[in-house]
Amino acid sequence: MRIFLGWTLFPVWSGWAVTGPKEVTAKQGSPLAVSCSYKPGYELYPKYWCRPGFLRFCFTYIAQTNGSEVTVTQGRVSIRDNHTSRSFMVTFSGVTTEDADWYSCGVKRRLWFNPQHSMEVMVSPGKAGARRWWRQWQRQHSRVCLCLCRLPGRGERSHHRAGIPGGVSLGELHVPARR
Structure with a gap:
């Protein structure tokens, strides 16, 4: 009983170590920037951005720092840590509707569980997408x-x-x- 209670409280407690928005929205084709903050003591740990999998754990990282303040770019995603403000910025370039999903920003520790914050990324149609939607609506209505x-x-x-x-x-x- 105590082991089960410990496992259920641990993710909640460690979630307080990393904070960020609950949801963010970007127009299709535009860049998306998300800022996540962390508690003191995590400055030198690597920070990451991922799509969480089973039980909201991250097994594959989309972008990850090495613990320094250097900007790291992996594909269309870049991540940069700021130790002074204890925050890191994740930037998507040219978001698409396929990018709409749940994501997590977190701190990668050497222990098994990494403190992280999950959020929903929503993508609204851009100008081309809005025109396409309007034409489809007209045909249907x-x-x-x-x-x-x-x-x-x-x-x-x-x-x-x-x-x-x-x-x-x-x-x-x-x-x-x-x-």
């Missing part, structure tokens, strides 16, 4: 009908396609007439 129109001043018939941007429920149909 507009109605098209085929009208047989008789234009004033002409005795001929013509077929025109007309869209109802507001949907059928509005009960209105606006057809631009061409002369």
Whole structure:
């Protein structure tokens, strides 16, 4: 019983050693910067950024410092520690929708459990993504009908396609007439 209680309290206690935001949002294609802080005594330990796996443990690090204040870049992610402010900055360049997930920033110690903080990274569509979303919404929510129109001043018939941007429920149909 005591062993189980110790294991359940240990991750909660060690989570206080590293803090950061609960969630962050970035637009698709833009950079994302996340700052995590840590308690005194962890300045010389390596800091990391990861996607946590089983039971929120990190087995593979996306980016990791070596304990110094030198910026380390691995792929699209860079990480830089500041010992004076006891914080480290993680920067993603050009986030994509595939980057939306849960991440952890933490301090890598020699012991089995590393203190870390988990957060959700959300990616909203950028301009291109918003345009794509709007076109898809229009296709799904507009109605098209085929009208047989008789234009004033002409005795001929013509077929025109007309869209109802507001949907059928509005009960209105606006057809631009061409002369």
